[in-house]
Amino acid sequence: MSLEQLLAWMPPGSPDETLARQVNFDRLPAHVAIIMDGNGRWAAQRHLPRVEGHRAGIDSVRDVVETSARLGIGVLTLYAFSVENWKRPLSEVNTLMMLLKRYLRLELATIHGNNIRFQVIGRQDELSPDVRDELEAGIRRTANNTGMLFNIALNYGGRAEIVDAAKRVLAAGLSPDDLDERRFGEFLYTAGQPDPDLLIRTSGEMRVSNFLLWQIAYSGPTSGAGTSSKRCWPTRSAIGATGGSRRRRWSWDVSVPLVPT
Numbered sequence: 001m002s003l004e005q006l007l008a009w010m011p012p013g014s015p016d017e018t019l020a021r022q023v024n025f026d027r028l029p030a031h032v033a034i035i036m037d038g039n040g041r042w043a044a045q046r047h048l049p050r051v052e053g054h055r056a057g058i059d060s061v062r063d064v065v066e067t068s069a070r071l072g073i074g075v076l077t078l079y080a081f082s083v084e085n086w087k088r089p090l091s092e093v094n095t096l097m098m099l100l101k102r103y104l105r106l107e108l109a110t111i112h113g114n115n116i117r118f119q120v121i122g123r124q125d126e127l128s129p130d131v132r133d134e135l136e137a138g139i140r141r142t143a144n145n146t147g148m149l150f151n152i153a154l155n156y157g158g159r160a161e162i163v164d165a166a167k168r169v170l171a172a173g174l175s176p177d178d179l180d181e182r183r184f185g186e187f188l189y190t191a192g193q194p195d196p197d198l199l200i201r202t203s204g205e206m207r208v209s210n211f212l213l214w215q216i217a218y219s220g221p222t223s224g225a226g227t228s229s230k231r232c233w234p235t236r237s238a239i240g241a242t243g244g245s246r247r248r249r250w251s252w253d254v255s256v257p258l259v260p261t
């Protein structure tokens with residue numbers, strides 16, 4: 001996308017326009033991965049039940065998916081539900097699954113209309129059949145799209161992914177001499193995708209939380225390519241607060257949003 005195309009989509013003179021003008025379209029990240037954190041705290045700050053934070057977080061999901069696609073990001077991966085999240089109260093787990101299904105039902109046409117290809121990473125076979133049906137419908141409908149790849153990490157764990165990949169390597173009968181890092185990567189859920197250049201976690205936390213452990217080898221905070229926003233995920237423009245540095249190889253020239261404020 002060019003700046004002109006992006007501006008055509010924004011109200012003239014708006015803060016969105018100011019931010020859009022800061023995007024360096026020649027240096028956009030190929031893959032942005034986001035740990036959407038702080039839903040519970042966002043709700044607590046407003047004296048609301050935790051699930052209201054998740055509900056409000058859906059609006060940020062919608063914003064970030066559509067804006068990333070319009071910017072021309074190649075791959076966007078959102079951490080929606082980890083293998084550890086099953087330990088949360090059943091009512092919260094059920095609400096998260098319900099929100100996910102509703103999001104897909106309501107947004108699939110827009111996702112498809114934006115030429116976005118939808119995919120799930122994680123252990124789908126452990127999800128309930130109604131959730132799986134919704135996911136499969138989304139994957140099927142968008143399978144031939146050629147724009148941004150949108151991964152939802154669902155029942156996802158980085159260690160689980162590496163174990164699953166190792167099992168597939170063994171099942172494929174590879175000999176030790178055939179295996180190197182590139183070949184192993186072909187057995188991960190993200191086979192064929194570029195590694196994230198940019199890892200964002202909202203709410204001010206800097207932990208990796210078992211997310212894309214293999215893939216973020218060169219994009220974690222210690223390499224200087226990771227970044228964090230202090231705002232909670234449901235805050236509109238949570239990502240807009242994220243800073244980037246000119247020295248980093250991935251990216252945007254200045255503090256540039258995925259979600260314009």
Ligand code: FPP
Binds near residue numbers: 040078
């Ligand atoms: C972390 O906040 C967030 C989650 C565990 C779930 C994120 C899910 C959504 C935004 C909705 C579904 C997603 C999609 C892609 C449709 P937290 O509850 O850990 O917050 P806290 O640390 O403040 O308690």
